Amino acid sequence: MERWDRVGRNAAYGAALALSPYLLIKVSWVIGSLAGVLPIGDGFGLTEWVVLNTVTVGMAVIGIALALALVRPWGMRIPGRLVAFCSWVGSGFLVSVLPVGLFSALLDVGGDPQGGGGDDPAMPVWEGVLVEFSFVGMGLGLALAVPAYLRRRWPDAFIGRVGDGPRAAPPWAAVVGATVGLVWLYWAAGGTLGIAYPAERNTDGYVLAAGWGFWALAGSAAIWMVARARPARLPRWLPLTFGWVGTGSMFAWSGWKLPLVLYVAVADPADVPLPENPTVALVLHLCAVVAGAAMMRTLVRTPATTH
Incomplete structure (x- = not known):
């Protein structure tokens, strides 16, 4: 296995692992708000809040599945267009959030890594750190794993001038x-x-x-x-x-x-x-x-x- 492919495979596992805390936090928000033990985001009713965070739970599940598809053998059996589309959306989504995560960590800005979507109910500091870790880790992981996967599946697309x-x-x-x-x-x-x-x-x-x-x-x-x-x-x-x-x-x-x-x-x-x-x-x-x-x-x- 050549070095670039090995780096891509390790990055894919790292991306899936990094996004797991975000998934668990979002699930806890949905369950906690339905049980009445966690607050609801400003400007949202209970139904809107649950729907919004359920969508983000789904996105996190897809993100973890995508990262694993980039490295596991079954990923090569999934239709190429589906993997390419999910990789395209996922990498595009995360590439712009990396600077926000880095600025928040360095300057203690404490922003919303989803771009001000209004789904952050004054989270504790430790949750904010985990959310930013998830986004930064997933973004960096995909940045290495996606090109390695595409190069394995469509090698001719990356040659020539x-x-x-x-x-x-x-x-x-x-x-x-x-x-x-x-x-x-x-x-x-x-x-x-x-x-x-x-x-x-x-x-x-x-x-x-x-x-x-x-x-x-x-x-x-x-x-x-x-x-x-x-x-x-x-x-x-x-x-x-x-x-x-x-x-x-x-x-x-x-x-x-x-x-x-x-x-x-x-x-x-x-x-x-x-x-x-x-x-x-x-x-x-x-x-x-x-x-x-x-x-x-x-x-x-x-x-x-x-x-």
Whole structure:
């Protein structure tokens, strides 16, 4: 077994182990709130709170199963598209939360690793540490395990250079994705256009917006390179990696935020004010979801990546 493959396999086991505390905490929140012994998050009723955290329990179960699928023999027997889709969403979701976890640990910011979704009922410090450990550990583990798995399953996709493929028209989705990324970077830099409640912004929000913006621009640039087959001498694995992570970040995070923003826009809970204008946020996240999916389709349909 070559060294890179060994590192990827160990990282997959580590990712599954790291996410386990988050799963247990979320299960305890659901059971504790139903039993009336744990608090409910601000702005939520009991039903909404249970549904939201049940969804996150499901996400954690899928994340652990995904990590194991990347290393266990049965993972190679699962349809490739299913594993690829889950890996794409999972890695895209977690790549932007890593800086938040690191900033929270270093600066003691104590933010919500899910991007301000409103599902944190003033958790104890030890729970916050475990949640951040789960997200950081899962993100770092997938960062090593996913490429190793993809390389084992589709080795030809990572060889050659960008110029080996045919040239195509610049994809419209890359333009939309870059535009969305610039808006996020503008907000991360302190811009207030489109921000309804500037006082509600916090350090975690700025860091997340910066991460979303960076990966949206990186993914858009990567898809543009693949479509235009330029620069010709660039190793193909480089834009594939940035395109994979960038489009996954856009699709996963905006797919997660879109229903939450819609809920806040419709229900208008007094205890959960959005910093952004709800209409602007809805349009932005919808554009990110559509552009991320369209760019990923462009990436996998290029001849060098079709198997």
